[in-house]
Amino acid sequence: ETGVTQTPRHLVMGMTNKKSLKCEQHLGHNAMYWYKQSAKKPLELMFVYSLEERVENNSVPSRFSPECPNSSHLFLHLHTLQPEDSALYLCASSQDRQGLNQPQHFGDGTRLSIL
């Protein structure tokens, strides 16, 4: 039990579908993150939310749309994805304190396959 829960664990969708990935953290953290891990590549940061405000968007295509309704929940809305978007999507959270480094804690990810 990592304190960060992601659903669904697996998702198969067509290129024209719309779906959402959900992440919930039970650690009382104030920052949440979406990462993408493609085969044989390092984890790539996609989005950062701190205190429910998006503070980072790492040149991610607009077919990925994040939403952070509160500090415990994070969504990634998916629309018109491409086959190259098939990957493991990981959510993480941390306690963001100015001047203090804190580790991020990860969920188990959603394995996404685009047909």
Add this chain to the structure above:
Amino acid sequence: DQQVKQNSPSLSVQEGRISILNCDYTNSMFDYFLWYKKYPAEGPTFLISISSIKDKNEDGRFTVFLNKSAKHLSLHIVPSQPGDSAVYFCAASAREYGNKLVFGAGTILRVKS
């Protein structure tokens, strides 16, 4: 251009011996370094970290060493156990960049019994 590099894709070690995982970085602004461990079908689990003001941090069987002049860090696991078999990721961040983590590609560790 990869700022954090783990040049060994895999490492095999006998149970009870020391495992040494290496990581190199290029950005001198990095001031916080972490190691994560990942089992199949699970997310990365935080193991140990070190701030740039230190050169060593120890937690049980795990020790991280930081050599700032060489821009190199290593994770030592001793003694290694079969349950340590996993993928190990090195990550780095900088306060100037809002503590965004930059990850290496990972090293697969196999501990043989």
